[in-house]
Amino acid sequence: MTEVAFHFNVGDPLGYACRLLRKAIRAGAQVAVIAPPERLRELDAALWSFDPLEFLPHVRIAPGAQPPARLATTPLWLVERASDAPPVPVLVNLGDEVAPGFESFDRLIEIVGNDDAERQAGRRRWKHYSDRGYAIERHEVGAR
Template sequence: MTEIAFHFNVPDKLSYACRLLRKAFRSQAEVGVVGPAALLGELDRALWSFEPLEFLPHASARQAHTALAAHTRLWLAARAAEIPHQAVLVNLGDSVPEGFERFERLIEIVTPDDADRQAGRQRWKHYSDRGYEIQKHEVGA
């Protein structure tokens, strides 16, 4: 069964995601990130520049069947089904990612914004109602 973790009270979703992806990359983990296209575009740009001396190789899941696939373990996709592995999925969106069940781990990132917290609560309820054990991490407490 998929391990699910919620990271609540994240002050800045993009910079937190960058740090989380850097940690995953350093530990050799394969990670897919899903969310709205505009937010994924911002994350793509942020991964190029969030650390002055560091670049995290990443790609759009549309590039999974190109030569680039051999050089990255970080994938950005609109849908979980597009991600070419089943290890870790990070959700930056408001809804439950379709197909999350095929991943070993799912990480939900939730900011203190009222709308984002409410969407996070709905996702928590979805997972809980289906019997998933959920880990809670208070980030900006």
């Protein structure tokens, strides 16, 4: 069963995601990030600029596209649908909805900002996983 972790009250979700992804890559993990198109564009730009001395190798995959085989070892995949990600163990959700197909990943990380709309969406996702029997790990990142 997929391990689910929520990171709540994140003041800067994109900056936090960049730091979390850097940590995962340094640990040797391969990760897919799912989000709506505009958020993926923002994350793509942030990954190039959040640390001027470091580059996080990543690929953005268009919906339905098949990545070239030469990119198979890329550690970070940016996708709009979980089904477009290659078979990697970790999925990070930066969207407001439950990611269809999250069950195919070993681990799911939900990043929830600290504004009311993001918190409400996070609660709905928490309820979805909880109602289906997933044990949820909670990380309180910042104070409200």
